[in-house]
Amino acid sequence: MSAGFSVQARCGEARAGVLQTNHGPVETPVFMPVGTQATVKSLASGDLEALGVQIVLANTYHLAMRPGAGLVRDLGGLHTFMAWPRAILTDSGGYQVFSHKGRRKIDDDGVTFHSHVDGSAQRLTPESAMAIQADLGSDIAMAFDECPASDASPEVLVRAMERTTRWARRCVGSTPATGQLRFGIVQGGTDLALRREHLDAIAEMPFDGMALGGLSVGEPPETMHAVVREVGPRMPEARPRYLMGVGTPADLLVAIASGIDMFDCVMPTRAARNGRLFVRGGHLNIANAVHCTDPLPIEEGCACEACRRYSRAYLAHLFRVKEILYYRLATLHNLEHYLSLVRGARQAIVEGRLPAYVESRLATAT
Amino acid sequence: MSAGFSVQARCGEARAGVLQTNHGPVETPVFMPVGTQATVKSLASGDLEALGVQIVLANTYHLAMRPGAGLVRDLGGLHTFMAWPRAILTDSGGYQVFSHKGRRKIDDDGVTFHSHVDGSAQRLTPESAMAIQADLGSDIAMAFDECPASDASPEVLVRAMERTTRWARRCVGSTPATGQLRFGIVQGGTDLALRREHLDAIAEMPFDGMALGGLSVGEPPETMHAVVREVGPRMPEARPRYLMGVGTPADLLVAIASGIDMFDCVMPTRAARNGRLFVRGGHLNIANAVHCTDPLPIEEGCACEACRRYSRAYLAHLFRVKEILYYRLATLHNLEHYLSLVRGARQAIVEGRLPAYVESRLATAT
Numbered sequence: 001m002s003a004g005f006s007v008q009a010r011c012g013e014a015r016a017g018v019l020q021t022n023h024g025p026v027e028t029p030v031f032m033p034v035g036t037q038a039t040v041k042s043l044a045s046g047d048l049e050a051l052g053v054q055i056v057l058a059n060t061y062h063l064a065m066r067p068g069a070g071l072v073r074d075l076g077g078l079h080t081f082m083a084w085p086r087a088i089l090t091d092s093g094g095y096q097v098f099s100h101k102g103r104r105k106i107d108d109d110g111v112t113f114h115s116h117v118d119g120s121a122q123r124l125t126p127e128s129a130m131a132i133q134a135d136l137g138s139d140i141a142m143a144f145d146e147c148p149a150s151d152a153s154p155e156v157l158v159r160a161m162e163r164t165t166r167w168a169r170r171c172v173g174s175t176p177a178t179g180q181l182r183f184g185i186v187q188g189g190t191d192l193a194l195r196r197e198h199l200d201a202i203a204e205m206p207f208d209g210m211a212l213g214g215l216s217v218g219e220p221p222e223t224m225h226a227v228v229r230e231v232g233p234r235m236p237e238a239r240p241r242y243l244m245g246v247g248t249p250a251d252l253l254v255a256i257a258s259g260i261d262m263f264d265c266v267m268p269t270r271a272a273r274n275g276r277l278f279v280r281g282g283h284l285n286i287a288n289a290v291h292c293t294d295p296l297p298i299e300e301g302c303a304c305e306a307c308r309r310y311s312r313a314y315l316a317h318l319f320r321v322k323e324i325l326y327y328r329l330a331t332l333h334n335l336e337h338y339l340s341l342v343r344g345a346r347q348a349i350v351e352g353r354l355p356a357y358v359e360s361r362l363a364t365a366t
Numbered sequence: 367m368s369a370g371f372s373v374q375a376r377c378g379e380a381r382a383g384v385l386q387t388n389h390g391p392v393e394t395p396v397f398m399p400v401g402t403q404a405t406v407k408s409l410a411s412g413d414l415e416a417l418g419v420q421i422v423l424a425n426t427y428h429l430a431m432r433p434g435a436g437l438v439r440d441l442g443g444l445h446t447f448m449a450w451p452r453a454i455l456t457d458s459g460g461y462q463v464f465s466h467k468g469r470r471k472i473d474d475d476g477v478t479f480h481s482h483v484d485g486s487a488q489r490l491t492p493e494s495a496m497a498i499q500a501d502l503g504s505d506i507a508m509a510f511d512e513c514p515a516s517d518a519s520p521e522v523l524v525r526a527m528e529r530t531t532r533w534a535r536r537c538v539g540s541t542p543a544t545g546q547l548r549f550g551i552v553q554g555g556t557d558l559a560l561r562r563e564h565l566d567a568i569a570e571m572p573f574d575g576m577a578l579g580g581l582s583v584g585e586p587p588e589t590m591h592a593v594v595r596e597v598g599p600r601m602p603e604a605r606p607r608y609l610m611g612v613g614t615p616a617d618l619l620v621a622i623a624s625g626i627d628m629f630d631c632v633m634p635t636r637a638a639r640n641g642r643l644f645v646r647g648g649h650l651n652i653a654n655a656v657h658c659t660d661p662l663p664i665e666e667g668c669a670c671e672a673c674r675r676y677s678r679a680y681l682a683h684l685f686r687v688k689e690i691l692y693y694r695l696a697t698l699h700n701l702e703h704y705l706s707l708v709r710g711a712r713q714a715i716v717e718g719r720l721p722a723y724v725e726s727r728l729a730t731a732t
Contacts, residue, residue, distance in 0.1 A: 037683075042690040067683045075659070075661055075679055081677070081680055082680060313447070314404070324690060324694070
């Protein structure tokens with residue numbers, strides 16, 4: 001089912017694995033930077049290579065709106081378009097469409113919504129979402145799911161879950177791009193029984209990987225952790241496990257210890273642009289006046305370009321005067337923080353010392 | 367007077383030289399990218415090194431407003447602050463202050479103006495402008511001059527010229543940072559007689575270099591070229607000659623052939639951000655729909671990161687969706703275009719074939 005995934009080491013529930021893709025191996029656990037519009041904001045593909053990124057996420061909805069999936073296909077696919085030689089995972093567009101509350105109409109066949117670009121009416125179905133992802137030529141395509149709000153009633157949760165199951169069947173029935181892997185998505189909100197039920201329903205379909213969707217959508221972190229601790233270890237052993245849209249450094253450690261292999265989140269990149277820079281022990285806000293005179297780097301010993309070369313004072317200046325360079329340096333730093341956190345976890349799994357690693361990083365992580 | 371400058375080759379009026387600075391040699395003719403706020407917009411200092419940039423310009427006025435010259439001094443000077451190991455030229459702040467029309471009051475002692483940041487009253491005098499530049503620790507400090515508008519009356523022109531002469535004396539009387547070179551500025555508008563007169567007045571002072579100010583401020587290019595052709599060859603042989611704020615690729619070639627050694631201009635960087643990308647034969651506007659489907663690079667054979675790795679279609683997409691990466695790639699390209707144009711001119715001077723080089727590039731330059 002997923003001949004391309006192998007687990008190389010285990011430590012408790014955690015696993016260190018390798019996922020083979022059309023564009024090279026992805027060592028798991030892995031953090032996937034988000035490149036919504038075919039660029040991880042402020043970074044070039046060469047920057048991502050230098051950071052050691054093995055896989056990025058791109059957003060089907062945004063790329064379908066601009067520049068259009070057909071154009072990307074005609075230009076040789078997303079890898080060629082964004083000059084990225086390593087792996088790409090595309091979401092299905094569902095999450096983006098469902099987060100436009102009140103601007104979309106859902107039925108059993110699919111979703112009608114309005115483009116955020118020009119207001120034009122658009123429609124996504126399981127088949128069209130998979131076809132767009134085939135056009136983009138991503139290495140991993142996500143099933144088209146319905147993602148309910150965190151405060152949805154049990155009835156809404158169940159309805160969304162059942163619809164997601166029906167849609168998942170249509171997704172696995174579609175034709176992927178050559179060598180494209182497909183992941184199914186488990187819904188069920190924060191109800192553990194629903195989550196287990198939906199996991200079983202999705203797991204029986206021939207997806208190459210399994211994802212947990214509908215988390216980190218507003219519920220308290222402890223609630224999300226409880227779902228991950230309960231569901232993570234029950235996900236099929238032989239397939240990669242992906243926790244969508246999560247999260248803080250602490251969230252990642254909890255989930256890795258619960259057997260999750262893959263993550264994506266806008267947090268490191270978006271927080272960077274807003275002035276929040278991750279360091280061991282938490283974060284600093286570069287907008288604070290105290291940094292304006294500080295000759296030290298963001299974090300001593302960090303391998304990123306910002307820390308190797310620049311002071312907090314310089315970054316604080318760039319941030320205050322809104323210089324473009326700030327965004328790049330801050331993004332490089334926060335991604336390095338996330339990537340090295342997860343690489344460290346992988347190494348700890350291989351060496352059988354994940355609990356100590358998690359403890360040492362949790363003690364200081366936000 | 368300028369022991370640090372030597373001319374290595376001549377071709378007609380043109381010269382190939384080397385200017386020794388506190389932070390390494392600068393091979394002339396040279397184009398200096400503009401780093402107004404201690405960053406060439408969108409680029410890191412490592413990017414500039416990779417482009418082969420030997421000297422950048424920073425703006426005294428902007429840095430004095432934010433983050434403040436005293437802070438930069440306390441942090442080890444501008445080179446340390448922006449992590450730039452090569453040469454820096456600072457303007458005097460005069461041009462920026464005088465371009466805030468109606469918001470400044472000028473007298474013989476200096477200029478009172480309002481900060482563009484917070485509206486606070488500020489004052490610059492020849493002494494304070496040089497002191498700020500000493501604090502910044504630039505390799506080349508510019509004299510504080512009065513730059514009249516291009517349509518100024520002859521009386522205003524003469525008054526500004528005479529005041530600039532008096533201020534220049536005060537500038538050479540100030541104490542520079544250790545090893546800091548100081549350049550005088552020749553005014554006189556587009557009146558050739560006034561220009562020659564003012565050149566003589568400034569040339570007799572012990573400046574390490576000589577600049578032409580007050581050009582490219584709205585006059586027709588042919589008028590500016592006439593001044594440069596007339597005045598350039600008359601500037602002191604032994605000192606570097608700097609044409610401030612100029613210009614298009616064609617302007618640079620005309621001026622190099624007239625014996626100018628140094629240039630700065632926001633054109634390549636600003637034009638890049640506005641979608642105008644320089645190519646042999648002119649430029650392209652990346653906003654044009656025709657580029658959206660074009661798999662070719664901006665310019666075949668260009669050594670910049672944008673051309674080595676990305677298509678016009680990708681850049682057109684990034685520009686349309688206002689992605690930060692666009693600004694960096696476009697800036698890298700336009701700077702590479704300018705830098706290689708001027709490096710080519712230097713090589714042509716050394717090889718005694720500048721006229722042919724100018725002709726071949728003028729035929730296709732904008």
